[in-house]
Amino acid sequence: MDRSPGRDEQGDPGADAGAEPAADPGAVAAPTLKVAAVARRLGVAPATLRTWARRYDLGPSAHTAGAHRQYSLEDLERLMVMRRMTLEGYSPAEAARVAVQSARATSAAPSVHDPSSSTPSQAPSPTAAQAGPPPAAEVPAHAASTPPARGRGEAPAPRGATPSVRSLARAAMALQAGECQRLLEAHMAVGGVVEAWTGLVRPVLEALSDRVGAVAPGRSPVALLEAALLAALRAAVEAEPPGGPAVLVLRPCAPRGGTGGAAGSGATGDLLSHVVAAALREEGAAAAVLPGAHAAERVAAVGEQLDAAVLVVVADTAVAAAAAEETARLVDPAGARVVLAGRGWSGPAPAPVVADLGDVAATALA
Incomplete structure (x- = not known):
């Protein structure tokens, strides 16, 4: 239900009477962020968040x-929608309507078709969630023209997948690079890179x-998701220059005279190396990645x-015997x-x- 600004401003800022009943009881145990951390992540003042x-x-x-309220992953995701849309020139009120509608649609119907064909300027009405798939609430203007996924619109996801996994799969299938990166950045800000x-x-x-079967030239959900992950990793680590011990992260070594193709890194190539380095x-470590697979020397x-x-x-996948032997030489x-x-x-x-x-x-920094 809508709350009037006057009552909201006069209430206790540490315990909003209208928020607690609507919260998911299981969300309390999930990773959360304080106001200052969210403000730094979005590049806004804490007063702006209030x-x-x-x-x-x-x-x-x-x-x-007995504790201050904190931001959940879902809170951060809708704030990132708000922040990006305001930077793109939308009014705060319009951006907020889209961000709030995005959160409601995701929680109410996590398996809806991808709404990539709409634009953020189509502000949802109060009954939009009941009328059908929501507008591009999670997809700002830079991704609104992206064609939707082929087939029935359902992205592949593991059985029992969380809403976040399904959202990322849908965005990857729809080739929404910006949306993939936004979801990953929000997840990293709350749970960290490894999680x-x-x-x-x-x-x-x-x-x-x-x-995923055959795709048209230039349409690769896997490649797009990998690129979005690398971009999110850059954003996660570039803010704080490392000052700790130097660490080199690499794949298993390639046997001498070989190409390293069976080095056990799997289809994701160097992705895991970048994740661990981040x-x-x-x-605080000064971690760097050595791309490719190389001999021990x-x-x-x-x-x-x-x-x-x-x-x-x-x-991340089984290491071939020859690669393990070469790695042992390190x-x-x-x-x-x-x-x-x-x-x-x-x-x-x-x-x-x-x-x-x-x-x-x-283990590495012990």
């Missing part, structure tokens, strides 16, 4: 008794690889050039420390194995 909360009902929804990879990107990439940068030379204290070798007590990361390592290993990517930073 104004948006009072005037447009875009405030935080997560609320714990965005394991809980969002990897399930979508696997579903797309398994279920996660290490979140922890080449890796050692690059590591020495960077004065890397740690070499993190990542693999282990040198007089050189950089080697850490093997990812679910692709199995059996006896020449270095510590960290299967859970969330534990890589703690």
